Amino acid sequence: MKKIAFMAFMAFSNAVMAQTWIWYPGDMDIWTGNRINNLRTEDGGFFPVFWRTDGHCQTVEFSKTVELAEAEEVEIAAEGRYSVKIDKRYQFGMPGKVGIPKGKHTIKIAVNNIVSPPAIWVNGPTIKSDDTWTVSDYATAERSDTWLGIDGKPMFDRIDRRPSGYRLPVTAVAPAKKETHGREIFVDFARESMGYLMLNGVKGNGHVNVFYGESPDEAHNKRRAYLRDKIVFTADSITDMMTMTVTHRTADRDYRLPHSRAMRYALIECTGNVSLSGVTLMSEMKDLGKKYRGSFTCNDTLINRIWDVSAYTLHLTDREVMIEGIKRDRWMWSGDAIQSYLMNYYVFMDAPVVRRTIWALRGKDPVKQHINTILDYTFYWFNSVYDYYMYTGDREFVQRIYPRMQSLMHFVEGRLDSRGMVQGKKEDWVFIDWSPEKMPKGGQLSFEQIVYLRSLEAMSLCAGVAGNKSDSTEYHKRAEKLKAQLIPMFWNDSRKAFIHNVEKGIQNNYVTKYANMFAVLHDLVDEKRKNNILNNVLTNDSIMPITTPYMRFYELESLCALGKHTHVLKEMRGYWGGMLSEGATSFWETYDPKEKYPQRLAMYGHPYGKSLCHAWGASPVYLLGKYYLGIKPTKPGYEAWEAAPCLGDLKWMRGDVPAPNGNIHIEMTRQMITIYAEGCGGGTLSFKSRTRPKSSYGTPVHEGDGQYRLKIEPGKKMTVKYKEMK
């Protein structure tokens, strides 16, 4: 692993926080993650996650010692039952205002809240709740925490912005199409959406049954629509039959259903004498600004549509936390999440949602099982912290999460085999990917060792950021040791590829793409072996094909890393273009052109089990940003970065990639590159040219084979005239 200079850099540094609601680190994230995970229903039944749900700390104590030149009165609020103790004396009840005398005093606010994380708000002339307060669960004292928004400012900066009340904004959307057949209304909102249906002009008493659909077929299937609601109206009451929640019926004729659902279509059925005048969708989506920070436009309108629909797909799943799909699971899955994060860095740079999802996936100690119960998903979790630090440079978060990285790694270490390698235990799910052939999962899997190796590197990097030098050195050693075993153990010289696994010391004569792709991506093999992998594995039709967009993410990424840009554009036009030609308004969980509607909607034994808005379907935004616009950080938080733009078969392209504090804008034709970066460090532009290029400043360095390199200064527009290689 490359040595990285550990210096505080730009955003996310340990700056003094403005006044805000505060709580015990991680608790609001874990609690919110649970709230979101618990929204899943199937056929109208509550469908919980099948891994352990951790809770927040029920009782915590916030404390601060102040030295006051003048007495002051402070306003106090809390989420939960609380008490205020000034020095050694309790105040009566739950005081909203407390006087603190002049001089040195210790304020302790104890809060108990079983329902949501204990949190406080304190506001006085000089005393304010911020991250200088200590918070203790009575076992571990920590610096208190809060959430910052995308703008880097506290999200809960007013007494009436209570953290547990955080919800995404809603906007009214009228149906694009509405059909009435007798007691049924069928609506189409024109594209995949998420939100609350509003029943308008409700009159009379009876049941209203709602059947949602990502497809018309699903919405019309009253017996098996994946998502359904049933509301009973009487003269006095309105009952949500799913949760048996009864509310008072008022004179208001508009009723918003209590559950936010994924839909493009909905069928609303009225029974009894209840009637509606219409329905509205209260679309619930995160406000990510008028325009996404990342952008991509080129001469190919299909690619442009693919980018747009990918970004929209990602937007729908970028919510309180990043979820994998909006209809079916609505859960955080570590393997899906790491891809969402990477895509996010190229479109929204929504760092807060990444932090929240990382905390929420990790949960509390002790570690009792792999993340989502999946061996690989534990390793993706580590790797996602690595990526997060590289893209954002957020040292503060790494320092806060490092103890949880340690305890998760101790869990992993307790399960290593005699070679120091990872293997799935009986209770672990060794996933890798859904695949058309049955994949061996026993013994040492080459793929799992590579993601584990990357986790050791993440440990070493983050230990350094957290100031734990001995861990940093130790994990670096372990990573090097494991790396040295990979080729002897898994490389097969006759297959000229990494084999899939070793069982009882014997190489299985079976090659899959997984380990080979990751070896390329993590630069674990030399150029010769990379070529072997390209020819013998990645472009070899006898190797089991990848059918999920999940692993296609890495497959296409490794092809890009191997310079196959034109090939990858063709794949995009076929695969994602194929979904668009079938009418997709967001990208799907899986796609097989041979499967026909409505049979292709089925998955996991449910006729509408397939998710038609799945985050991992949005990978083009990542590929186009990182490998075509060609931009990535080379030091944490874009303190240094590289642009290696590549058109593939495009004639021109232009776009923006968000760095934490500014954008990198790039334009490229076959003769000209323009680049402008702000809010980040110096960059390097790499490109090929048939002739010596002319730059607006600096001197292009020729590195052989027509490869040139140029230094880019932030805030200074670079224009390069060059000649594209054939």
Place this chain on the structure above:
Amino acid sequence: MKKIAFMAFMAFSNAVMAQTWIWYPGDMDIWTGNRINNLRTEDGGFFPVFWRTDGHCQTVEFSKTVELAEAEEVEIAAEGRYSVKIDKRYQFGMPGKVGIPKGKHTIKIAVNNIVSPPAIWVNGPTIKSDDTWTVSDYATAERSDTWLGIDGKPMFDRIDRRPSGYRLPVTAVAPAKKETHGREIFVDFARESMGYLMLNGVKGNGHVNVFYGESPDEAHNKRRAYLRDKIVFTADSITDMMTMTVTHRTADRDYRLPHSRAMRYALIECTGNVSLSGVTLMSEMKDLGKKYRGSFTCNDTLINRIWDVSAYTLHLTDREVMIEGIKRDRWMWSGDAIQSYLMNYYVFMDAPVVRRTIWALRGKDPVKQHINTILDYTFYWFNSVYDYYMYTGDREFVQRIYPRMQSLMHFVEGRLDSRGMVQGKKEDWVFIDWSPEKMPKGGQLSFEQIVYLRSLEAMSLCAGVAGNKSDSTEYHKRAEKLKAQLIPMFWNDSRKAFIHNVEKGIQNNYVTKYANMFAVLHDLVDEKRKNNILNNVLTNDSIMPITTPYMRFYELESLCALGKHTHVLKEMRGYWGGMLSEGATSFWETYDPKEKYPQRLAMYGHPYGKSLCHAWGASPVYLLGKYYLGIKPTKPGYEAWEAAPCLGDLKWMRGDVPAPNGNIHIEMTRQMITIYAEGCGGGTLSFKSRTRPKSSYGTPVHEGDGQYRLKIEPGKKMTVKYKEMK
């Protein structure tokens, strides 16, 4: 440690449970313990425990596979949001009734509840919720659990007896004395009590301020009464100012205050134009039957009063869980609890409350600190499981709690010093006792090693019950090894006693009673050293005296164990009799005859900080039962037992000691012993006689020195004529 035959015996065996509400093992206990611990207030402020509060599992899945000869309809209820899945199919919403077809089917009920432990009730012709259901937190699957009452039957045996609603019964009690002075009413309920004040005949609007007192002085001190309430009455609303809870004001003129408080006295102050006609106490106490199962009567009426007030003190603190005192902490403390349990076995045999308190004190994994943060309290916790098993024979509980014993012991093992001994770390509280001299707490303390040794023995015993033979052997070995180090390391031949501690390898020339008492109680020294301890420590006035009833428990017990029955009776008359002569209606946390009222009410820097109803004050019930009536189990659950009655200076005594399934009744004069036991195994009667005794059956065996032994058959009354030794 004596080898014990591990056989299922009588009550508490793994019998099939009747229908009941069920939940994840330990969760209702931990949740209830939290609920109780959180009731503490001081000066009107919420005063939480200062150790970490663990939560229950938020989401669990109950499952059972059934094979039905006929289809059946089952009734389902849950505490929490739930879903029902039959085989692979979810039912809509939260169905109250579900039809299960004929044949083999799997029923899965998932329940999410952040507020209280997920629990279910299932009732069909053949399918019923009981402990044959599996319950999983999605990491560990366990057999589901419930609470049994003192009668051994499920406490939550009806759909409307929801476990989280468990509360103690209340009974209206009129004040014995009522004085009205202007806008103030002062009431005296004649004895220490606990419950809710009811304001009667409330009219008008204004504030009602209530000041409670265990003493008149406290109730009259409006500024510092330890417990206070403030209620605001307006035309429409009633507000509890402590929790800011607002309720609707109805036509009802009686208002029950929301908090159950300790009191004998109360001062009620009305402001504005609010007025009351009077107040009633809704006394809140556990129903322990019309008559306690244990009893003690003798010729000395002072000792009889001491027994009665002790039993009442214990009754007030034997609640949902066993708390240490009803006014101040109202918390579970492991060191106090182990004494409460032992007293309980001699008065109520309330085994369920012991189980609940043991679970609640232990909490969840991971162990992050010692129980109550106190080193010694962790060891008392282990020892309390040992005692519980001996007194109740409840193998089921030991099997369920054993994994938590293991993880707590692993925590202890991670902190052992290089000699394999325990020492307090920086974050640990090494308590032992409150003492008039400052006690050394550094290095290896002899006392701590002895309670740790006993914990190793508890591990060995309980591992055997849990079927873990290797643990049982291993912990037996560790106990023997530690035992072998005690005398070489801590016994001082010139002091002829255990010294207090060793620091840096050197014996501190300081002797305290603690280790010496425990060495006697746990039979760790020979008769010669026991005599040394008696003469050089226990009856030596130059050794620091014990001033808390807490450690007096063990001091008096060891004096009893050394045959000093007459001496101990004198101590009881002086110490407990002294409290009675000062008007005590329950026994206190500490008592020093030299301290005067009201200064003696102060403790912990609070003028009314001392608890006047403290469980550890009730130890006479234990001493009189175990060392005068002389009854104790010698095999778990009284499968075998011993009666070694001893009058001390009493002329006669009679009493009952409860075994799990029946009582042992004993009467003794200076010439005659009568004993009758039912619901337990065979016993042994040991006594001294100047002449050869005559027994109604069996043959007294003379063991030398006038010591006789006789076998007692259960259900067969034994009468022995003997002659008391001088």
